Amino acid sequence: MSTSRNILLVERELTDALSASRSTVRAVLQQLAREGLVTREPKNGTRAIGSLLLPIDELKTMDQLAREPSAPLETHTIECRxxxxxxxxxxxxGLPVGWSVLMIESLLVHDGLTIGVTVGYIAxxxxxxxxxxxxxxxxxxxLEQKLGIDIGPSxxxxxAVTADEQTADLMGVDVGAPLIWLEDVIEDDAGQPxxxxxxxxxxxxxxxxAMTRRIM
Structure with missing residues (x-):
């Protein structure tokens, strides 16, 4: 799902709240629009796009996430070898003897904007x-559809990391831009990673x- 999506940003209200000139606020909103953080449409005004809210206490496929009440979430494969x-x-x-690794790199696209790069290593x-x-x-x-594996825990x-040159180019952000780094080690139902x-x-x-609980 998305958070803080489609909040209307009124220039007059922003100039009053920020004690800034209208030209300054307009220039900032135009920059945010170029960066994909707001949308500016005639008669609809300027609206904040908001963040995509992802659950990290559940393992979901991209197809399952795409069915959440949010804008379309897609995966585009860059390389697989x-x-x-x-x-x-x-x-x-803990790769068993005789096994190898399949690497797949993909782009994560939300509402037409590349928001992430994923790299998976599969035993x-x-x-x-x-x-x-x-x-x-x-x-x-x-793992499930092509290899017939029953997924266990992860x-x-x-x-937090910063974007290197290659990642920045793929995601359309500046080198050094702040990124969130998420890693999952996924096991089968027998406990083998x-x-x-x-x-x-x-x-x-x-x-x-995530759903959290207090442990005494």
């Missing part, structure tokens, strides 16, 4: 990755929600 047995990924996944047995059509699929969909980590999913998301367009 076998990368052998990278030491860091092998260690994180596959010999020959398992051959002939897999992954276009438009996320890591969870590949371990999630959230952090099967995928490492890493997302870099625009810090100005994403918010997270």
């Amino acid at each position: 076998q990368v052998g047995r990278p030491p860091v990924v092998c260690d994180r996944l 596959v047995s010999e020959g398992q990755s051959r002939g897999i059509d992954v276009e438009g699929l996320d890591v969870i969909s590949i 371990r999630s980590t959230v952090g 099967r995928a490492l999913s890493q997302l870099r998301l625009r810090g100005d367009r994403i918010a997270f929600s």
Whole structure:
């Protein structure tokens, strides 16, 4: 779902609240529109686009997220290939002998705007990755639909990073722009790690929600 979406921004009210000139407020709103943070339409005025609210206490496919009451959420595959047995990924996944890693990199698009870059590393047995059509699929969909794996729990980590040159180019942001980094280590129902999913998301367009409880 989205938060703070379609809030009307009135220039006169902003100039009064900020003690700024109308030309300054108008210039700022125009800059925000260029950055995709507000929309400016004749007769409809200027409206805040708001953040996409993603649950992090549930594992959902992109298809499931797309059915949430928000603007369309899409995945576009950039690259998919076998990368052998990278030491860091092998260690994180406890990769069995003879298995390799399938890497898939995708863009996450919300309401026509690229808001994230996802990189997934999937543990596959010999020959398992051959002939897999992954276009438009996320890591969870590949595990369940293409590899027939029953998903168990995942371990999630959230952090903050800045955009490097490649990520900034893909997402249309400035180098050094603040990004949210989300990593999931996804296990099968037997407790074997099967995928490492890493997302870099625009810090100005994403918010997270989770159900928490107090532990005594």
